[in-house]
Amino acid sequence: xxxxxxxxxxxxxxxxxxxxxxxxxxxxxxxxxxxxxxxxxxxxxxxxxxxxxxxxxxxxxxxxxxxxxxxxxxxxxxxxxxxxxxxxxxxxxxxxxxxxxxxxxxxxxxxxxxxxxxxxxxxxxxxxxxxxxxxxxxxxxxxxxxxxxxxxxxxxxxxxxxxxxxxxxxxxxxxxxxxxxxxxxxxxxxxxxxxxxxxxxxxxxxxxxxxxxxxxxxxxxxxxxxxxxxxxxxxxxxxxxxxxxxxxxxxxxxxxxxxxxxxxxxxxxxxxxxxxxxxxxxxxxxxx
Numbered sequence: 016x017x018x019x020x021x022x023x024x025x026x027x028x029x030x031x032x033x034x035x036x037x038x039x040x041x042x043x044x045x046x047x048x049x050x051x052x053x054x055x056x057x058x059x060x061x062x063x064x065x066x067x068x069x070x071x072x073x074x075x076x077x078x079x080x081x082x083x084x085x086x087x088x089x090x091x092x093x094x095x096x097x098x099x100x101x102x103x104x105x106x107x108x109x110x111x112x113x114x115x116x117x118x119x120x121x122x123x124x125x126x127x128x129x130x131x132x133x134x135x136x137x138x139x140x141x142x143x144x145x146x147x148x149x150x151x152x153x154x155x156x157x158x159x160x161x162x163x164x165x166x167x168x169x170x171x172x173x174x175x176x177x178x179x180x181x182x183x184x185x186x187x188x189x190x191x192x193x194x195x196x197x198x199x200x201x202x203x204x205x206x207x208x209x210x211x212x213x214x215x216x217x218x219x220x221x222x223x224x225x226x227x228x229x230x231x232x233x234x235x236x237x238x239x240x241x242x243x244x245x246x247x248x249x250x251x252x253x254x255x256x257x258x259x260x261x262x263x264x265x266x267x268x269x270x271x272x273x274x275x276x277x278x279x280x281x282x283x284x285x286x287x288x289x290x291x292x293x294x295x296x297x298x299x300x301x302x303x
Contacts, residue, residue: 033073033074033077035077035080035081038071038073038074038077038078038081039081039091041071041072041073042067042068042071042073042078042081042082042088043091043092043095044071045067045070045071046062046067046071046088046092047092047095047096048070049062049066049067049070050062050092050096050152050156051152051153051156052152062089062092064078064082064085064088067088090172093160093164093172093176094172094175094176094179096156096157096160097160097164097176097179097180097183107143107147108140108143108144109291111139111140111143112136112140112291113291115132115135115136115139116132116287116288116291119132119135122135122251123279123284123287124279124284126273127249128251129202129203129273130249130273131249131250131251132202133202133204133267133271134247134249134250134251134264134268135250135251137260137263137264137267138254138256138257138260138264139260140263141225141257141259141260141262141263141264142257142259142260144225144259145225145228145229145239145257145259146239148225148226148229149229149232149239154229157183158226158229158230160176160180161180164176164177164180187222188215188218188219188222189215189218191218191221191222192213192214192215192217192218193214195214195217195218195221195267196214197290199214199271200274201286201287201290202287203273203274203277203279203283204271204272204273204274204277205271205272205273205274206270206271206272207269207270207271207272210270212270216270217266217267217270217271220266221263221266221267224259224262224263224266225259225262225263228258228259228262238258241257241258242255242256242257243255243256243261244256245261247261247264247265247268248268249268
């Protein structure tokens with residue numbers, strides 16, 4: 016039997032069942048995946064509309080009906096990227112915190128050792144965060160959007176992207192601030208009262224410093240590899256410190272001090288490990 020030339024294939028029948036909203040979501044998701052694999056350029060020339068249609072597994076007619084001009088699709092894509100929260104690496108951070116604590120359980124028992132433990136956590140966590148951001152296409156996209164949106168010629172689109180970025184940034188800072196609030200409380204630290212500041216301010220400074228170092232490393236790779244043997248005040252001994260670790264420790268210790276009201280006993284020590292187990296299943300601030 017001869018197949019009728021106009022008979023739709025299974026793919027065609029499946030694609031026609033997609034609603035406009037489903038087509039839009041699948042197209043934007045496919046394009047975001049492309050950007051995250053290859054990084055963002057100002058022009059987005061490396062993202063082809065036809066390739067997005069293929070990867071999204073939608074019909075060409077539906078895609079072109081939704082976006083008659085490819086520029087309209089790329090405008091929606093940039094807004095979608097801007098509205099996405101900046102990537103997180105909470106799971107790896109919690110694993111590292113638990114590892115450091117398991118190796119140095121005895122450091123929790125005296126104020127001086129707890130201070131050394133906080134510095135050791137910062138020394139290792141800062142380097143983990145820095146390497147993760149530097150290697151992440153998602154983070155490069157996020158940073159590129161911040162750096163380039165103001166150069167867009169379309170005033171309305173530029174304003175929409177700015178608003179989406181501001182919203183995403185506020186969410187990111189709130190999560191970082193929440194994590195530092197919980198970590199400080201867990202280890203018996205508080206914000207220095209004389210600063211009259213907040214954990215959101217601490218989070219904003221830490222994030223800005225980390226991103227500045229990441230951007231610097233793109234043109235000056237030695238920023239990523241530089242190490243110095245140092246012993247910051249309160250550290251247990253001299254050790255290899257990266258530039259991100261020095262920066263993070265300097266900022267954090269300028270904001271934080273031991274809380275004189277924090278009681279230390281076996282119950283508190285056990286609570287620290289229970290809390291870390293809870294975080295491992297959901298991340299700081301989740302499920303609480």
